[in-house]
Amino acid sequence: xxxxxxxxxxxxxxxxxxxxxxxxxxxxxxxxxxxxxxxxxxxxxxxxxxxxxxxxxxxxxxxxxxxxxxxxxxxxxxxxxxxxxxxxxxxxxxxxxxxxxxxxxxxxxxxxxxxxxxxxxxxxxxxxxxxx
Numbered sequence: 001x002x003x004x005x006x007x008x009x010x011x012x013x014x015x016x017x018x019x020x021x022x023x024x025x026x027x028x029x030x031x032x033x034x035x036x037x038x039x040x041x042x043x044x045x046x047x048x049x050x051x052x053x054x055x056x057x058x059x060x061x062x063x064x065x066x067x068x069x070x071x072x073x074x075x076x077x078x079x080x081x082x083x084x085x086x087x088x089x090x091x092x093x094x095x096x097x098x099x100x101x102x103x104x105x106x107x108x109x110x111x112x113x114x115x116x117x118x119x120x121x122x123x124x125x126x127x128x129x130x131x132x
Contacts, residue, residue, distance in 0.1 A: 001043035002088065003107065005112045007129035009037040018118050018125030022103075024075045032074065033055070039114070039129060048083070079103065 081094030
């Protein structure tokens with residue numbers, strides 16, 4: 001499975017503006033930009049196990065493509081949604097539990113890097129990871 005492996009954050013694009021749009025305060029945004037995020041992704045068929053580890057937390061996430069689940073972001077924002085596979089791209093559609101606004105996230109492989117893109121309320125951002 002193409003996404004399998006250990007991925008370490010390399011760089012961000014417009015991530016501060018994205019977090020600001022989400023309502024994350026300035027201190028948490030500055031910390032979030034330098035969180036040393038590492039993802040360990042294991043895909044078996046339509047099931048995924050992802051271990052997120054950063055300076056601030058370690059979290060295990062299990063989901064099945066097309067099946068709704070709950071997720072809590074590092075800043076405490078609670079979401080519910082689903083991941084689907086569209087071609088070679090993982091696409092997540094999540095609703096915030098506090099205001100029901102939609103957050104779209106995609107993960108795709110581009111030039112050997114894992115590109116995680118976000119779109120929320122007109123603000124787009126990317127986090128780019130290199131395989132370890």
